[in-house]
Amino acid sequence: MNEKLAAAKSEKLAAVKGMNDILPPDSARWEWLEDKVRSLMGRYAYRNIRTPIVEPTALFVRGTGETTDIVEKEMYSFEDKLNGEPLTLRPENTPGVVRAAIQHNLTYDGGKRLYYMGPMFRHERPQRGRYRQFYQLGAEALGFAGPEVDAELMLLVHDLFAHLGLRNVRVELNSLGVPAERQAHRAALITYFEQHSELLDAEAQRRLHTNPLRILDTKNPALQALVQGAPQLLSYLGEGSLKHFDSVKALLSACGVSWSVNPRLVRGLDYYSHTVFEFLTDELGAQGALCGGGRYDGLFELLGGKPTPAVGWGMGLERVLELIKEQGQTQTEQTPDAYAVIPDAAALPRCMQVMQALRGAGVSVQMHAGAAEALGSMKSQFKKADSSGARYALIFGADELAQNSVTVKALRDGSGAQQSRSLADIAAWAATLQSTTSTFAGQTCSAGPN
Ligand code: ATP
Ligand code: MG
Secondary structure, X not given: OOHHHHHHHHOOOOOXXXXXXXXXXXXXXXXXXXXXXXXXXXXXXXXXXXXXXXXXXXXXXXXXOOOOHHHHHHOEEEEOOOOOOEEEEOOOOHHHHHHHHHHOOOOOOOOEEEEXXXXXXXXXXXXXXXXXXXXXXXXXXXXXXXXXXXXXXXXXXXXXXXXXXXXXXXXXXXXXXXXXXXXHHHHXXXXXXXXXXXXXXXXXXXXXXOOHHHHHHOOOHHHHHHHHOOOOHHHHOOHHHHHHHHHHHHHHHHOOOOOEEOOOOOOOOOOOEEEEEEEEOOOOOOOOEEEEEEEOOOHHHHOOOOOOOEEEEEEEHHHHHHHHHHXXXXXXXXOOOEEEEOOOHHHHHHHHHHHHHHHHOOOOEEEOOOOOOOOOOHHHHHHHHHHHOOOEEEEOOHHHHHOOEEEEEEOOOOOOOEEEEEHHHHHHHHHHHOOOOOOOOOOOOOOOOO
């Protein structure tokens, strides 16, 4: 047995560092967010795709790029115990989606619009907004070459943020042109950085001949002035690339999305061409990137498929939820409509039938559950009913059941009012138990877009 495993035998086990449990009531915020996402994706006619969490390591080495942070240092990789196959927990999902599209020939009859939501894994230093397991929402449009789909994808993010009530999110854009234009720019960049090589840090030195574009992406403050003065890719774009970029910008403006061009926005990934973009906030400190994406017309071929234009984005859902919190949207607990108080276990079969009928009518009912030998005193059951947050107690006493009825007691309005309700006609009164407010109280559920 592995030494660490042996030592851990008697220790209390905790989740892996940087990987979080999402517990109630916080999980209600996640469900709320996921519901918003699904409904909006439907309106833009994007369909769900689910690919495996584990993929061959080669998929990311090729698809994400050998010189990216992700492949250089962030992947959780291991060998399959049986056949030694190198495997990796997905650090992002675009390569997986493209692999699946090639494998199943998804674009044989035209373009496809897809979205996914799920956990990604990166071995980074955990801090607020940066985790080792985190959730990404992503959208990919496969098989479309025109600028309108780039604009549509960004509009989708803009619209989602509006539906979530987020404010002050900036959109930055750039164009990476086509490979020949990038080559010319790359040569100019290398010359420029070579002229100033004494100013480069070790990482930039290393990248100078592998991926000089990535030097523009540096987070080292000492390099900012140097990077500011570097040749800009935008001035190497030809007519076709400029036209594509101009159309994207015009379509965004026409749809009310404000944007600004950031000539240094290069993204960490190698397979991008034409449009790249980021949605950013200043309200989450250093982890201000909420969503990043762009066009990756070269990726299908790189992964062994037919040339297929494609564009997409990935969004960090923890950061989105952090920002919602930061901007003051509050959350209420999920509470049941009713709590079933059951004085005698002999009544359980009938009680459970009634609860099933109520749930069938849309009422949320929490059943009292007790110890092995007894359900507990009325007093302790009412205490539990109270702490459950339910607005009503349903009291299934022997007398009530003998008359085929149940007592409904108001728990929250201060009246303590009790009413006897007939079990012969549950549908007639079930709706009076139902709460009208949603489980997550932002600006969201009662008014405004949803
Ligand atoms: P960053 O510069 O913050 O490391 P990135 O360029 O690595 O971001 P992408 O690979 O484009 O990010 O992933 C898309 C989105 O996923 C990011 O904009 C961010 O919101 C989120 N994200 C990336 N890495 C993490 C992480 N370790 N924890 C939480 N969210 C993350
Ligand atoms: Mg990163």
